[in-house]
Amino acid sequence: MLETIFKGSKSYWTLVTILAGLIAVGAIFYIKQLQVGLGITGMSRDVSWGFYIAQLTFLVGVAAGGVMLVLPYYLHNYKKFGKITILGEFLAIASIIMCLLFVMVDLGQPARALNLWLHPTLHSVLFWDSLVLFGYLFLNLLVGWTVLDCERNAVPPPKWIKPFIYLSIPFAFGIHTVTAFLYCGLPGRHFWLTAVLAPRFLASAFAAGPAFVIILCLILKKYTKFNAGKDAVQALSRIITYALLANIFLFLCEVFVAMYSQMPSHMVHLQYLFFGLHGHNALVPYMWAAMTMMAVAIFMLLVPSVRKNESYLAIACVLTFVGIWIDKGLGMITGGFVPNPLHQVTEYMPTFPELMISIGIYSIGGLILTFLFKMAVSVREEVSQDL
């Protein structure tokens, strides 16, 4: 099937070239980071995780979100998703690879990364996170490839693949739960120290992942012969609605506990994020923007006539995706570090090199996704011609 990625239209090659260019730029900045150290980022002694780890958190969610396509089809026999489960699986593959790259660029000593497995440490959540991430990557590669190959040969998928498909479902929940456990088990970081963190991560993941799939489906429909079908897209939009509502609900539970209890250690991070602390308010506009986007998206999704219009739906999906990205990819990690345990405020903003390296990684993910989707679309086109 790989050969299909070498045959494409002009716009396909333009996209590939742009992504390759961005990857090259990112690589140059990464080489600089290897030479100078993580000092070229905005991270500091107080805010020791920044944009990279936040992207990891967000993308684990996008990867896990793919399960919202797999689960209805395989567990509930919801046939309309038959055509798009492959998109969910391929999106998961690209996302997990980006996650692993974001971990790599965040390491101070990337050459020693293998120490993670040379000295397996069962009491470290990071060890388990690496296991579930690689496990989920492997499962999606296996399932995605096998199913697509069978589709090409017009045969039903082999029986032995079924257990792997079923296994990928708990793994999807697992990757995001374990990623939440990275943060929520740390004493003294009260912003994360909440049992609701993992459920909230999952809720936002099940909104952001499918929202991205809808956007992709609409793009594919416009530029290729691949049509996911109206019903599948509408079903997805209902999943997003519920998930986004759950995400906001859990967030408001958080806000209630912090604000009603009036315990400073719980309130202070929310105060910093939404109102600023001692004159430090770098993230305030972003957080309000995120909340506004999610609120508008919910209203758009809740009204059936709006949701059924695919151009409005596209807007709602973009708002959902970007809103969750800001919330998780900007606020969630920094918010936990400000103020520090000594109640001092050091602010964080990613630097230009940091952003370029991140764009480079997103471009790698974009390129992988482009290739995988190209493969899926070509196979579909082939099959439909044969018929």
Next chain:
Amino acid sequence: MKNSRRKFLKIAGATAAGLGLSTTAIKALESTTAEPPRAPDPHAAPAVDTIKMGKPVIDETAPVADVKKNPPPSKAKQWAMVVDTRQFKSSKDLEPVVNACNKIHNIPSLNKKHEIKWIWEEEYKHLFPSLETKFLAEEVKHRPFPALCNHCENPPCVRACPTQATFKRKDGIVLMDFHRCIGCRFCMAACPYGARSFNYVDPRPNIEEFNPQFPTRTKGVVEKCNFCAERLAKGQWPACVEASNGAITFGDLDDPDSDVRKVLKNNFSVRRNVSLGTEPSVYYII
């Protein structure tokens, strides 16, 4: 890199027992004793158990060791520190203590964002945010307090580290293996006392006065106070203790006759945020 590690091990010589920088050395040592491995049982509360009947009564009048004359005890179950903050009147009193550490440990001077700190000055309200009082005595408010790693009995940093590059030794010291650390900084997120620093840039060009007796670090690894494990191994007191003019007492928390226990018995002391269950081993007399 390999070379500097080896040199350092040589300097420490036969007393490698105290050296935190080579886990292999420590593992080898551990295997020769029958004692349980280094992970501590947080609920064991050994300090209380050992005072139980049958033990000799503590002589409260006995003076604590004069660090200028006597060497520190050769071993301990949980090294601990008691800081008599009353003896630090102004930053001038604390400065030599901080400088002594900085100098022997090759601590670079860097900007605020990238700085490396093992022991440093803090105000009361930052060191003890959970013990804040609205109207703190003026003198305490302005008193300089030393902040450093607490060598927690139940250290969350050790729990979080995925490579055991940071680990708790049998004598209670929480150490770093600079050669194993991958620089993931999970330990920094896990430490609730802000005790850890990361080498965001190469520290070597920024070391003012190089001490060949202690290894320099490379960029991309985490570091923190090591209770002067390298000095204890040679029968020397921690540098800060030595420079403190008696304001800092050091000893075995588990030994009811130790200097720290004597001082603690006679003075009211506090520890930093104890509600987290980390059991800090640095005590402060206010």
